[in-house]
Amino acid sequence: MVEDSFIIRCDKCGTKNRIPRSRSTDRAVCGKCRAPLHFTTGYPRYAIAVDERTFENEVIKFPGPVVVLFWATWCGHCRGLLPLVDQLASEYTGLVKFVKVDLDKNQSLASRYQVQSVPTMIEFKNGMLFNRILGAVPKDQIVHHLKAILQK
């Protein structure tokens, strides 16, 4: 069985890197030149992990809609939501980017965006906070929000 993966082009040397979807990508590097791989220009087909260091580039400077899922390892509802968000990232590739933020490792982001509970999804569009989706909502409700962000 071929592992589910996607291709990302290194913006330093141009090598196309195949990244397994299951692998954590927050420190993915180019297989040839070891340069860090940047996801800012694309829409990965799953939710990439961002942190305090990468948030600015991956979310605020991203020229399009981004859904940020704040989650925690101890949160059962989050564990249910993570595969759904990955699935949406795949379905909305090219339209909406999906990222996830581990609450416990990124307290300053949580306080900057006043995340009181997890799961919380925050939609950004062109660097501006657009909307919040609180709690473990069903897929059709998230899709409803996605339609709204794509319309405006």
Ligand SMILES: [Zn+2]
């Ligand atoms: Zn490279």
